[in-house]
Amino acid sequence: MTIKICVPRDAAALSLGADATAAAIAKAARQAGQAIQLVRTSSRGMFWLEPFVEVETATGRVGYGPVTAEDVPGLFAAGLLRGGAHPLAHGVVEAMPFLARQERLTFARAGLTDPLSLADYETHGGLRGLRRALGMAPTAVVEEVVASGLRGRGGAGFPTGIKWRTVASAPAQPKYVVINADEGDSGTYSDRMVMEGDPYVLLEGMAIAGYATGASYGYIYLRSEYPHALAVLNEALATLRARGVYGRNVLGADFAFDAEVRVGAGAYICGEETALLESLEGKRGMVRFKPPLPAIKGLFGQPTVVNNVVSLASVPIILDRGGKHYADYGMGRSRGTLPIQLAGNVKRAGLVEKAFGVTLRQLIEDYGGGTRSGRPVRAVQVGGPLGAYFDQRLLDLPLDYEALAQHKGMVGHGGIVVFDDTVDMAEQARYAMEFCAVESCGKCTPCRIGSTRGRELIEKIVRGKDVARNHRQLLALCDVMENASLCALGGMAPWPVLSALQYFPGDFGLPAKEPAHVV
Amino acid sequence: MKNDSVLPRGQGRRRGPEFPPYDTAAVAAILDRWRDQPGNLLPILHGVQQALGFVPPGAVGQIAKAINRSRAEVHGVISFYHDFRTSQPGRAVLKLCQAESCQACGSRELTAHAERTLGCKLGETSPDGAVTLEPVYCLGNCACSPAALLDGELHGRVTPQGLDRLLAQARRRP
Ligand SMILES: Cc1cc2nc3c(=O)[nH]c(=O)nc-3n(C[C@H](O)[C@H](O)[C@H](O)COP(=O)(O)O)c2cc1C
Ligand code: SF4
Ligand code: FES
Numbered sequence: 001m002t003i004k005i006c007v008p009r010d011a012a013a014l015s016l017g018a019d020a021t022a023a024a025i026a027k028a029a030r031q032a033g034q035a036i037q038l039v040r041t042s043s044r045g046m047f048w049l050e051p052f053v054e055v056e057t058a059t060g061r062v063g064y065g066p067v068t069a070e071d072v073p074g075l076f077a078a079g080l081l082r083g084g085a086h087p088l089a090h091g092v093v094e095a096m097p098f099l100a101r102q103e104r105l106t107f108a109r110a111g112l113t114d115p116l117s118l119a120d121y122e123t124h125g126g127l128r129g130l131r132r133a134l135g136m137a138p139t140a141v142v143e144e145v146v147a148s149g150l151r152g153r154g155g156a157g158f159p160t161g162i163k164w165r166t167v168a169s170a171p172a173q174p175k176y177v178v179i180n181a182d183e184g185d186s187g188t189y190s191d192r193m194v195m196e197g198d199p200y201v202l203l204e205g206m207a208i209a210g211y212a213t214g215a216s217y218g219y220i221y222l223r224s225e226y227p228h229a230l231a232v233l234n235e236a237l238a239t240l241r242a243r244g245v246y247g248r249n250v251l252g253a254d255f256a257f258d259a260e261v262r263v264g265a266g267a268y269i270c271g272e273e274t275a276l277l278e279s280l281e282g283k284r285g286m287v288r289f290k291p292p293l294p295a296i297k298g299l300f301g302q303p304t305v306v307n308n309v310v311s312l313a314s315v316p317i318i319l320d321r322g323g324k325h326y327a328d329y330g331m332g333r334s335r336g337t338l339p340i341q342l343a344g345n346v347k348r349a350g351l352v353e354k355a356f357g358v359t360l361r362q363l364i365e366d367y368g369g370g371t372r373s374g375r376p377v378r379a380v381q382v383g384g385p386l387g388a389y390f391d392q393r394l395l396d397l398p399l400d401y402e403a404l405a406q407h408k409g410m411v412g413h414g415g416i417v418v419f420d421d422t423v424d425m426a427e428q429a430r431y432a433m434e435f436c437a438v439e440s441c442g443k444c445t446p447c448r449i450g451s452t453r454g455r456e457l458i459e460k461i462v463r464g465k466d467v468a469r470n471h472r473q474l475l476a477l478c479d480v481m482e483n484a485s486l487c488a489l490g491g492m493a494p495w496p497v498l499s500a501l502q503y504f505p506g507d508f509g510l511p512a513k514e515p516a517h518v519v
Numbered sequence: 520m521k522n523d524s525v526l527p528r529g530q531g532r533r534r535g536p537e538f539p540p541y542d543t544a545a546v547a548a549i550l551d552r553w554r555d556q557p558g559n560l561l562p563i564l565h566g567v568q569q570a571l572g573f574v575p576p577g578a579v580g581q582i583a584k585a586i587n588r589s590r591a592e593v594h595g596v597i598s599f600y601h602d603f604r605t606s607q608p609g610r611a612v613l614k615l616c617q618a619e620s621c622q623a624c625g626s627r628e629l630t631a632h633a634e635r636t637l638g639c640k641l642g643e644t645s646p647d648g649a650v651t652l653e654p655v656y657c658l659g660n661c662a663c664s665p666a667a668l669l670d671g672e673l674h675g676r677v678t679p680q681g682l683d684r685l686l687a688q689a690r691r692r693p
Contacts, residue, residue, distance in 0.1 A: 012660050015675035047662035183659060186618030192659040224565075224602055225658050227671055265561055265600035268656060282560030283592075284599040300557060343661035344623035350662055372624070381619055385656075415661070419623045431622070435656065 002035045003081050004056040008111070010043035010196050011228040012189070017068055018051040024072035025053065034081060042197025044111030045351025046098055048372075054093055054111070057083035063093040098367060103329060104353045105337050106314045107190075109198050116235055118243060121200045127245070129316030133208045134253040141212040142168055145315060147323030149335025153190075154180050154271070154308030155384070155412045155488075157401045160315075163305060166295040167213040170303035175215035177206055178280065178299060178306045181222040181229070182264055182271035185384025187343040187415030190351060191309035195222070195229035198313070199236035203259070205312035207250055208319055209305050210257045218259035219299070221276050224266055233261050268385075268439035272487050273306040275441055286441045287487045308413070310339055329355035334400045334411075344381075344417035345371045354399075361395040364418055375420040379428070379504070383412025385435055386492035388499035389428065408495050425504035429497040430458045436493035446481045447490025453477060454497065461508050471510065474501075538577030545570045546578050550585040560586060560596055564603055573604045609644040609651035611689035614668040617641075617654045620661035624676075629665050630654075632679040636686060649690045 007013075007022040022038060029036040046052060049065030053075075062083035064075060071088060078086040090096055093111070104110065113120035121127070133141045146161030167175060179202065183191040194202050206218050222230055237259065240246040248256045262280055264270050270279045274288035277299050298304025314336065318326045327335045334356035340363060342349045347369035354363075360380060364370070371377055379389045388409045390397070397403055401411050419428075436451035457474040461467055478494035485491040505512055549566035553559040563582060567574050574597055583590045597603045615630050630641065637645040637652055644651040660666035663675030669685050677685075 011673050012663050012675060015660055015663055015666065015673040045662075050663070184657065186657040187620045187661045188657075189659040189661055225655065225668070228673075262558070262562065263565055264602075265565070266602035266655075267600050279561065280558050282558040282586075282588075282596070284595055341661065343620040344664060349664075385619060415620075417620045417623055417661070423623065428619070428622070431619075435618075439656070 002037050004037045004039060005029075005081075006039045006041045006054040006056075006061070006111075007051060008043040008197075009040035009115070010050075010193065011226075012047050013043055013050040013052070014228070016050050016066065020069040021051040021053065021067050021072065024069035028072050028076045029081075032076060032081075036081070039114055041113060042110055042115050043193065044093065044099065045107065045193060046096070046348070047350045048348050049090070052111075053080075055080060055083050059083070060092040060094060063090045063096065064088045065090065098348060098350065098352075101367075102353050103337050103355050105317050105326065105329070106201075106310060107193070107198075107339055107351065107353045108317070109201070110193065110351070111197075113198070115197050115199060115232055116239065118200060118239055118245075121198075125320065126200055126316070127204060127251070129319030130204045130208055130211075130245075131251060133211055133319045134251060134255065138168060138212050138214065141208065141319065144323045145212070145318060148318040148326040149323075149330070149333070150311065150314055150318060150326065151334070151401065152308055153310035153314070153338070153413060154273075155185070155410070157411065160307060160311050163295055163307070164209065164213050166293065167215070167303045167305045170296055172303050173214070174217065175213060175303040176299045176305070177209045177213070177215045177218040177259070178273075178277070178294075178304055179206060179218065179220040179312060180271060180273060180276060180306055180308045181220050181226075182268075182276060183223055183226070183309070183413070184268040184271040185413045185415050187381065187384060187417040188341050188413045189343075190339040190341055190414060192226055192229055193339075193351060194309050194313045195226065196232050199232050200240070201313045201316055202309055203233075203236060203240055203246070205315035206259060207246065207257045208315050209307065209312060211250070211255050213303075213305050215303075215305065216256045216258070218257070219280055220259060220261045221264060221270070221280055222261050223264045223271075230261060230263060237261070267441075268435075269441045269487075269489055272489065275487075276306065277304065284441075286443050289486070310413075331355070331357035331398065331400055332402060334402070338399060338411065338414050340399065341413075341415045342368045342418070343415055345373055345420045346416075346418040347372045356400050357398045359396050359398050360390070360416065363399070363416060364395065368418065371418060371420045373420045373422075375422065377418055378421040378423055379419040379425060379500075381417045381419075381428075381496065382415070383410035384415055385432065386410075386488060386495060387412055388495045389425065389503065390499070391503040393503075408499065410492075425500040425507040426458065426462050426509075427507075429500040429508075430455055430462070432493055432496040432500075433458060436489060440489060441487075444484070444486045444490060446484045447486075447493070450477055450481045450485075450490065451493060454481070454494075458497070458508070461510070464509055467509065471501075471508075538575065541575035541577050542571060543578075543581060546581055547585075550582065554585075560588070560593065561600075564597060564600075568603060572607055576605055610649050610692055611670050612651045612653060613686070613689065614653045614655040614658075615641070616656070616658050616660070616664070616666045618657040618661075620657070621665040624664035626665040629667075629677060629679060629682060633682060633686075636683065647690075649692075650686065 052065035275285040433454035
C-alpha cells in the first residue's frame with residue numbers, strides 16, 4: 001500500500017530545510033523499498049515544529065517535528081511510515097492542543113492540501129462560495145458580506161461589505177478589484193500563508209468581490225519580499241484560466257473576470273491603499289489626499305475595491321455558509337475570526353485563528369507557551385510597527401478592535417510580537433522613529449521631518465542630555481505627528497514611542513513616577 | 520525616504536558627460552514585453568534589474584522615452600523604492616531582517632556579527648566584492664526569527680554560526 005506523507009512547501013518551512021527533509025524521506029523510502037506518495041502541502045502554521053512531517057495512518061495524520069534531513073533515517077527506523085513512536089512524534093495532528101483549540105474558518109485548509117491542486121481545493125469546500133454567489137444578484141452578495149460583519153483585516157478594520165456597497169453603486173466603468181498583498185507589518189505572515197498555501201481561496205474571494213461590485217479585472221499588489229507567493233499565485237491564476245474559473249465566463253456564468261500579479265519594490269508605505277494605487281500606476285508611492293475615496297476614484301481614476309488578502313480569503317466561506325454563520329463568532333463589533341500571528345520571542349510561534357475576544361495572555365501563554373528564551377515576558381507589540389507596546393499589566397485585554405483602541409493599541413493585521421526582559425525599550429522607541437523616517441513617503445512635514453527629529457530627541461534623552469527639556473519636546477513632537485500627519489504612518493509612529501515612555505520610563509533613564517501622559 | 524541619486528552632478532543635462540555603456544538591447548526587450556500595459560514602470564524596472572543586476576543610470580532616458588514619461592519621473596520612481604539599485608551589487612546579496620520580531624530574537628547581534636565578518640556596514644558591499652549586505656523590514660518569516668534572505672533564498676532561526684556557513688557558501692560562488 002502506498003503511504004501518503006506530507007511535507008510543507010511554505011516558505012517558512014523551506015527556510016528551515018523542508019526541501020532537504022523531503023528529499024531525505026524520498027531517499028529513505030526508496031532504500032526501504034516502500035512506495036510512498038510524498039505531497040508538498042501548505043503549513044499548519046505550527047512553525048516551531050517546522051519542518052513538520054505528517055504521515056497518513058488509519059487513526060488520522062500523525063505528526064513529527066521539527067524533522068531535519070539528519071533525523072529521517074532514525075525516524076524510519078522507529079517506524080515513521082506506521083506513525084510509530086519517537087521523541088519527535090506529536091500524535092494525531094488534529095488533536096494537538098495548539099490546533100484543537102482554534103476556530104479555523106479562513107485557514108480551514110491550512111496544512112491539509114496541495115496548494116496548487118484545484119481538485120484538492122474543491123474536495124475541501126473550495127469554489128462553493130463563488131458558485132453560490134454567481135446564482136445570486138450582485139447586491140445580495142454584497143449584503144451577505146455586510147451581514148457577516150467582516151471588517152478589513154489589513155489594519156484599518158473598515159467593514160468590507162460597506163466598502164463593496166460604495167463601489168457597487170458607483171456608476172463609472174471599468175471598475176477594479178485590488179488585493180493589498182503588501183503585508184508590511186513586522187510580526188505578520190498570514191497573508192503570505194494564504195497566498196503560498198491556499199491561493200485559490202484568495203482568487204475565489206477576488207472573483208466574488210468582482211461579481212458583487214461590477215469589476216471584471218483585478219490586480220494583486222504583492223510585496224517583493226515574497227518570491228514564493230509570486231510563483232504560486234501565477235501558477236494558480238494559470239490553472240484557474242485553464243479550467244474556466246477565471247476568464248470570459250466565470251464557471252460558465254455571464255460574468256468575466258481575470259487578474260494579474262504586480263510586484264512592489266520594497267516600500268512599507270505602499271501598503272497604504274492610496275500609495276499602493278499610485279505604485280500600481282507606475283509612480284512614486286505617495287499617499288493621496290482623501291476624498292475622493294478609492295471606492296469612487298481609485299486605480300486609474302476608476303472605482304476600486306481595495307482589500308487585504310485575509311479579508312478576501314474570508315469571503316468564500318461567508319458566501320458558502322452565509323453571513324450569519326460567520327457573524328456568530330466574535331464579540332461586540334468585532335465579528336468572525338481573526339488569524340493571529342504569534343511572533344518574536346515566543347516558544348510556540350505560529351498561526352492561531354480564533355474568534356475575537358481571546359486575550360493576549362491566553363495567546364502568549366496558552367498557545368505561545370511563553371518566551372522562546374525561557375525568560376519572563378516584558379513587552380508585547382500588537383498590530384505591527386505602529387502598534388503600542390504593552391506591558392504585563394495589559395495582557396488581559398481581549399483582542400477586539402475597540403478594546404485595544406482604548407489603549408492606543410490596535411488589532412492591525414493581527415501580529416503579536418513578544419519580547420523578553422532583555423529588551424531595551426528606549427532602543428525600540430528609537431527604532432520606531434527611525435523606521436518612520438526610512439519609510440515616510442515624504443508628503444507631509446510632521447512625518448518626514450518629525451520622525452528624524454524624534455529619533456534624535458530619543459537619542460539625546462538616552463545619553464542623558466538635557467533630559468527634562470528633550471522629554472517635553474518629544475511629547476510635543478509626538479502630539480504634532482499624531483494630529484497633523486496625513487496618514488497613519490506619521491500619525492501612529494508615536495504610539496510605540498509614547499507607550500514605551502509610559503510603561504518603561506526607566507529604560508530612557510527617566511524617573512518611574514512621571515506625570516501620566518498621552519497614552 | 521530613500522536618499523540616493525542616479526544622476527551624477529551636472530549629468531542631468533542633455534549634453535552632459537556620457538553614462539557608462541549598458542546592454543540597451545536587453546532593456547529594449549523588456550520595454551517591448553510591457554509595451555502599452557497600464558502602470559508598467561515598476562515591472563519594467565524589475566525586469567531591467569533582474570536582467571542586468573541594477574538599473575543603469577544611462578537606461579533612464581531609454582525607459583522614459585519608451586513609456587512617454589519624463590526622465591525626472593523615471594528617476595523619481597527609481598529613487599523612491601528601496602529595491603531598485605543604480606550600481607552593480609556584490610556577487611551575492613544578503614538581506615538581514617531588521618524589524619521587531621527579529622529584533623526580539625537577536626537580529627541586532629546578528630547584524631553586528633555580519634558587519635564584522637564582512638567588513639562592511641548595512642547598505643554596503645564587502646571590500647572583496649563578494650557580498651552586499653542590506654537591511655530588510657520583515658520577510659514574513661517572523662515565526663522563525665531572525666530571518667535572512669540570501670540571493671532570494673529564505674532562511675529562518677539564523678544564528679551567527681549559521682550565518683557564517685551561509686556567507687562561506689556565498690563567498691565560494693564565482
Ligand atoms: C502605513 C500603512 C501601511 C499599511 N500597510 C498595509 C498592508 O501592508 N497590508 C494591508 O492589507 N493593509 C495595509 N494598510 C491598510 C490599507 O491602507 C487599507 O486599509 C487596506 O488595504 C484595506 O483593506 P481591508 O479593508 O480589507 O483591510 C496600511 C495602512 C497604512 C496607513
Ligand atoms: S504621514 Fe508620512 S507616509 Fe503618511 S502621507 Fe505623511 S509623509 Fe507620507
Ligand atoms: S520581523 Fe523579521 S521576518 Fe518579520
